[in-house]
Amino acid sequence: xxxxxxxxxxxxxxxxxxxxxxxxxxxxxxxxxxxxxxxxxxxxxxxxxxxxxxxxxxxxxxxxxxxxxxxxxxxxxxxxxxxxxxxxxxxxxxxxxxxxxxxxxxxxxxxxxxxxxxxxxxxxxxxxxxxxxxxxxxxxxxxxxxxxxxxxxxxxxxxxxxxxxxxxxxxxxxxxxxxxxxxxxxxxxxxxxxxxxxxxxxxxxxxxxxxxxxxxxxxxxxxxxxxxxxxxxxxxxxxxxxxxxxxxxxxxxxxxxxxxxxxxxxx
Ligand SMILES: *[C@@H]1O[C@H](CO)[C@@H](O)[C@H](O)[C@H]1NC(C)=O
Ligand SMILES: *[C@@H]1O[C@H](CO)[C@@H](O)[C@H](O)[C@H]1NC(C)=O
Ligand SMILES: *[C@@H]1O[C@H](CO)[C@@H](O)[C@H](O)[C@H]1NC(C)=O
Numbered sequence: 001x002x003x004x005x006x007x008x009x010x011x012x013x014x015x016x017x018x019x020x021x022x023x024x025x026x027x028x029x030x031x032x033x034x035x036x037x038x039x040x041x042x043x044x045x046x047x048x049x050x051x052x053x054x055x056x057x058x059x060x061x062x063x064x065x066x067x068x069x070x071x072x073x074x075x076x077x078x079x080x081x082x083x084x085x086x087x088x089x090x091x092x093x094x095x096x097x098x099x100x101x102x103x104x105x106x107x108x109x110x111x112x113x114x115x116x117x118x119x120x121x122x123x124x125x126x127x128x129x130x131x132x133x134x135x136x137x138x139x140x141x142x143x144x145x146x147x148x149x150x151x152x153x154x155x156x157x158x159x160x161x162x163x164x165x166x167x168x169x170x171x172x173x174x175x176x177x178x179x180x181x182x183x184x185x186x187x188x189x190x191x192x193x194x195x196x197x198x199x200x201x202x203x204x205x206x207x208x209x210x211x212x213x214x215x216x217x218x219x220x221x222x223x224x225x226x227x228x229x230x231x232x233x234x235x236x237x238x239x240x241x242x243x244x245x246x247x248x249x250x251x252x253x254x255x256x257x258x259x260x261x262x263x264x265x266x267x
Contacts, residue, residue, distance in 0.1 A: 048131045053123040064201060076098070077089050088111070141187075141191050154176060179254075182225065183226055218266070224260075225260045
């Protein structure tokens, strides 16, 4: 109980800190607040278009994440955390070389303009990467919304109806709501894991592979849980009276919920 409270408290402080700094209400672990805000602000059709990406963004010289040009055309670029590198849009040099004794303003650069080469992080590969991550983000977002709707329906109609039919109390049927609540939570975490994947450096091959492994590990029991929750629940709803499979349904569904909770927590 104490540990649960501790976890809840940490989670709440995380959410509220983010609400204050960037105004996001959705819990977005494993992504940090600033990156999550940035992700939500990205115009998805623009970022999937290599021409737009080439003209409007520049790769950070340190981590290669593409950063959008400042709206006021000022030259000082700041990469997202944890990189947070300050650099010049025009010459791609470290920003401190513009300030100090040189005393230059935000719009002046006396170095040579950086020449884009065909090698390295191209606009094409950045747009491809974004498209993949965004697609899986959106798919998981819709699956999360479906689970959310189902959960509401469970509370208003399904559980009360099932309670009459299976001669169980509403309280005894809470494990069904817990299963759907876990499905919703796992889809939420998976969804944000795709934004997290996008912000990983392209050369962080091991980290990317490890994340992919964890995503797959979370996806497998989640699908089982989903299919089981959906099919067996429908079977119970279709039965005429108390079903002899009810106890098995309860213990199996609770097991899959627990396994899914564990594999999701690794993300
Ligand atoms: C996103 O970009 C597209 C194409 O540039 C544009 O038509 C659309 O209005 C933009 N959407 C938003 C919400 O800014
Ligand atoms: C998106 O999901 C598909 C299907 O599971 C997978 O093949 C693909 O690798 C995923 N994309 C990313 C960027 O993880
Ligand atoms: C949701 O995320 C999983 C990765 O765990 C991915 O395989 C899948 O393509 C995404 N979308 C859907 C509809 O499952």
